[in-house]
Amino acid sequence: xxxxxxxxxxxxxxxxxxxxxxxxxxxxxxxxxxxxxxxxxxxxxxxxxxxxxxxxxxxxxxxxxxxxxxxxxxxxxxxxxxxxxxxxxxxxxxxxxxxxxxxxxxxxxxxxxxxxxxxxxxxxxxxx
Numbered sequence: 320x321x322x323x324x325x326x327x328x329x330x331x332x333x334x335x336x337x338x339x340x341x342x343x344x345x346x347x348x349x350x351x352x353x354x355x356x357x358x359x360x361x362x363x364x365x366x367x368x369x370x371x372x373x374x375x376x377x378x379x380x381x382x383x384x385x386x387x388x389x390x391x392x393x394x395x396x397x398x399x400x401x402x403x404x405x406x407x408x409x410x411x412x413x414x415x416x417x418x419x420x421x422x423x424x425x426x427x428x429x430x431x432x433x434x435x436x437x438x439x440x441x442x443x444x445x446x447x
Contacts, residue, residue: 320345323438328443331447332404334404337399339398340398341396347397348371349371350417351371354413355415358411363431367399371422375423377425412441414437415435417434
């Protein structure tokens with residue numbers, strides 16, 4: 320039971336990427352799903368989250384207006400559209416399922432200890 324992230328790569332500042340998170344071994348429709356990232360030497364941080372079925376979303380202040388999270392339960396996938404990428408966005412991006420709640424809207428709902436079924440991550444590099 321885990322996620323498989325994909326879609327990362329090298330992009331120039333101002334460019335876009337679409338990350339995909341596919342569940343293996345369980346159905347994502349019952350879970351709130353979060354995207355997180357970890358840059359070298361830094362702690363893993365929450366980027367965005369989406370509720371299981373209530374339409375709730377969360378975005379870190381640093382990505383508001385640039386990133387959009389969505390889900391396709393029929394495909395068992397969650398996506399993160401990242402636009403206007405900056406060098407500070409470079410990191411390994413992970414997705415995980417919230418095992419404690421089905422709605423996300425605040426930073427508290429994105430606490431790492433509430434999430435499980437982590438994938439191996441996908442690398443995003445932003446450089447000219």
